[in-house]
Amino acid sequence: MAILSNRLSKEQFEKNFSDIHPPFETKDAALVEANRCLFCYDAPCMKSCPTSIDVPKFIKQITTDNVKGSAHTILSSNIMGAGCSRVCPVEKLCEGACVYNLMDEDPIPIAKLQRYSTEMAMQKKWPLFKRKESKGKKVAVIGSGPAGLSCAHVLSREGIDVTVYEKEKQGGGLMTYGIAAYKVTPEFCKDEVDYILSIGGISIKYEQELGKNVHLTDLQKEYDAVYLAMGVGLARKLDIPGEQIEGVVDAISFIYEIRNSGFSKVAVGDKVAVIGMGMTAIDAATQAKRLGASEVTMLYRRTQEEMPCTEVELDIAKLDGCEIIWLAAPKEIKGADGKVNEMVVEKMKLGEPDQSGRRSPVATGEIFSLNVDMVIKAAGQMPYQELVSSNQLENNGGKLKVNNNQTNLKGVFAGGDCVNGGREVVDAVQAGKDGAADILKFLTS
């Protein structure tokens, strides 16, 4: 038992990390599905999309050979429509609301059709948006994730000059660094960011981190407005003994590593425990398995009823061979020679509903142990509490407080995960649009 890299052959890695939801192979295949769409009025799919993409319209446009129009329909509502078509939990959003579900028929594969149009737009580099003439106003955006880029794009369309400060070497935020590689590849993320930036008027300064080499007070002086979209970054600690032992990693770092290095270079244990049952936990568990771990066990304090991930995501983990233990809370991590070799777990039962409305886990006192050599923590991420507090930004446990997307500091706006604590990519895109709208009002008032 050990944490090792290079567990599989190149071919196995390629197979394990190939596209989990492959695109339509042909135009005809896309048309079969597009033609099934009923073109609902005030469509439930559209109303279930946080960015309100006009789904019936873009699908209809595919059927009329107006794919350019289709891509424009999607991207004008959601500039990351290409990425969202791969990472959105559509089963609980657009596709989950498709009226075909009410006929017990398969819903329209909206995501796959969205991918069809947007991928063509990216491949053909269609210039779908034209930037208005520069208005001579400058806005700084912190973070080039979905919220930041979405905000920047809306602003640039309106003739605002935008500078984005990004702490990483590449844009895209969690889309680029925080999502399973079998959903989006780093190359795709780079192409998507490039396509978004092709409108012009947006410059990104890489490896510029707020609080380190960029300071809010300077930005406030230099720009007409600032948009904070730095997301959440810090993995939530388990606060149990043994958390510092070698072999305990957080899921965000683990996934970051997978996305930053080649698959063969990422070390993974033989027997891995993953703590948590959110989307990130699933992405970590499935990828640990796909990197060659022989056993992956997911531990969750509550039951399937309360889990944050969708059934579809859970099924991916199950199909990958991950074990799931419900009502199991980590108690202690033990090691030998400074390396993890045991995960001590306490059995839980469900108690009264907590603040989230979900029944809360209650300890039973019953203890059991798992023989593991790696523990991946995916118990959520924490907002940058220290950073925001030190900048005199009002916050709620690190989550920025905003009023019409503006923080307590005049001209400093915020949106996305750093405000809501962490939601879907598509929510962040909408936050960016909303933020941009309020910034535009601010700049013209």
Added chain:
Amino acid sequence: MADISSIFLGIKSPNPFWLASAPPTDKKINVLRAFEAGWGGVVWKTLGSQVKNVSSRYSAVNYGGHKVMGFNNIELISDRPLVVNLKEIEECIKLFPDRAMIVSLMADNNRESWHELIKKVEDTGAHGFELNFGCPHGMTERGMGAAVGQDPEIAKMVVEWVMEKATIPVITKLTPNVHSVVPTGKAVVEAGTNALSLINTIQSVTGVDLDTLVPNPYVDGKSVFGGYCGPAVKPIALKMLTTIAQNQVTNKVPVSGIGGVSTWKDAVEFMLLGASNVQVCTAAMKHGFRIVEDMCEGLNNWMDEKGYKKLDDFIGKSVQNIVHWEDLDINYHHVANIDQDKCIHCGLCYIACEDTSHQSINLELGKPYNNYTIKEEECVGCNLCQLVCPVSNCITMVEKRVAPEYVNWIEYQKRGLPLNDH
């Protein structure tokens, strides 16, 4: 089990499904395959003057992902040597003596040519003729085909020539490229034709290629008007058939129904409106001859279900149900009803009614599903919502008579009953 065998002008066939005169009936190999598949008869592709065909020959109209909703062709009559056709016709009759063999004819416009052709074809043992007065392309430029059918006088003259010579039954095929098929129909019945068939194809342009700007079908950068057929033309064919079935002169002869027949249901509709049998082409060209299996089985099952023992039990039964508008009952009224248990909340009924009809559907916003209900007092009973609803029997029309007695428009006016005030 019902008897679906058919006798048309004394010509027997095991079922009322004939293949129309067209490319599928151009050669022995095709016709034998059709008979093996179970077709009741064929109308052999038109024989007549020497022609040469071009390529391409067909084009289609696709709709909503369905291919060949409509179809057109610019193929002329048979371009094979007459002797070869005659030899093959004879061979097919010998191999399948229980099937109907009708031969379509289009001779040059003189008595001698028609008489000569009739003689040669009768020698094959064919059971009947069908006179092609309908072909709308190519042949018309030579004064044949639809050029004959469009002029009752010429049509009458040609039928008279034919009847002088023919000793087997004669069907005259009518062109739909006229204001009404009745004048020519009457003329040829008066000239002695034993039966009518309709419709031939409708002159058409199926579309224009948006890259080359050349309309379809494409022949080296040019196109011509083609004959339109397939499911899209069925409603037009049914209307024309009904006018023939209702005319006191033309309804004295049997009619073979043609025009977009694709299924047993289409066939039954043609027969209900007066056709004694039907002819099929496009559906077979799209799917092959095997479609006749379900046509026979479906017809049989329907007849059993309705208690019809033989075809004559239902042929023509719907003819009387098409009347003049002025005979319709103005007191009849129905309103739409939406079955809320079946509704899938697609909103198609609502937007159709709201944008293009009478604003009779109430919208109750919901997330993500809206609820839709009928405003009965606003509903004019137009059926639009029911037609666009994707769920069977979700929207039904509920009868709400204005008054119990029958009142038609003439009577309505006479009595000075109220008109709409909105």
